[in-house]
Amino acid sequence: QSVLGQPPSVSGAPGQRVTISCSGSRSNIGNYFVSWYQQFPGRAPKLLIYDNNQRPSGIPDRFSGSKSGTSATLVITGLRTGDEADYYCGAWDNGLTGGPKWLFGGGTKLTVL
Amino acid sequence: QVQLVESGGGLVKPGGSLRLSCETSGFAFSGHYMSWIRQAPGRGLEWISYISGSGDTKYYGESVEGRFTVSRDNTQNSLFLQMNSLRAEDTALYYCARVSDYASGDVFDVWGQGTLVTVAS
Numbered sequence: 001q002s003v004l005g006q007p008p009s010v011s012g013a014p015g016q017r018v019t020i021s022c023s024g025s026r027s028n029i030g031n032y033f034v035s036w037y038q039q040f041p042g043r044a045p046k047l048l049i050y051d052n053n054q055r056p057s058g059i060p061d062r063f064s065g066s067k068s069g070t071s072a073t074l075v076i077t078g079l080r081t082g083d084e085a086d087y088y089c090g091a092w093d094n095g096l097t098g099g100p101k102w103l104f105g106g107g108t109k110l111t112v113l
Numbered sequence: 114q115v116q117l118v119e120s121g122g123g124l125v126k127p128g129g130s131l132r133l134s135c136e137t138s139g140f141a142f143s144g145h146y147m148s149w150i151r152q153a154p155g156r157g158l159e160w161i162s163y164i165s166g167s168g169d170t171k172y173y174g175e176s177v178e179g180r181f182t183v184s185r186d187n188t189q190n191s192l193f194l195q196m197n198s199l200r201a202e203d204t205a206l207y208y209c210a211r212v213s214d215y216a217s218g219d220v221f222d223v224w225g226q227g228t229l230v231t232v233a234s
């Protein structure tokens with residue numbers, strides 16, 4: 001598996017709550033911490049969530065993460081137009097062949113209606 | 114201020130080589146694992162390499178293993194990516210990223226702005 005599974009797009013109205021899922025397997029999410037990244041068009045990605053549910057300094061508590069089994073979820077509450085971006089999950093994969101590989105999800109485009 | 118500045122990108126013919134550099138400042142470079150991550154135009158993120166602080170441990174993505182080599186010079190606070198046998202599908206914006214030292218799991222907490230590599234005849 002070279003990519004973690006994410007929905008291509010999600011949408012919500014300002015003020016609403018949206019969730020972005022990230023699906024994997026025992027060889028990745030099931031055994032490793034998950035992180036989430038936010039990327040605006042033309043900009044470098046930015047760390048949003050680490051260790052499944054921790055926020056770096058400066059990230060508002062409207063963003064939260066969780067993990068259960070081989071899946072992870074990013075939740076954004078109180079949606080704002082400024083949250084429109086691409087969101088990526090990521091985790092190590094211990095791989096069946098060769099050394100460990102880092103996997104990113106395919107990315108989810110968030111549209112704020 | 115923590116900074117990562119990539120350079121070395123450009124236009125190269127298929128089969129050619131290119132060496133990317135990432136100059137860092139504002140943190141103890143030798144104490145951090147580092148990675149290269151790329152993004153093809155209009156596509157998602159793809160991790161391609163990872164190197165320990167000492168440079169002894171290196172991992173690569175399947176699509177570049179055997180063609181790309183990651184290295185670092187801790188005396189110059191710099192990270193490198195030697196790319197050989199380049200293919201059209203290697204065309205992407207290449208990011209240098211720092212692996213955090215505060216998370217339990219590896220995470221990329223600081224990213225550069227990227228350097229563009231275009232492989233075309």
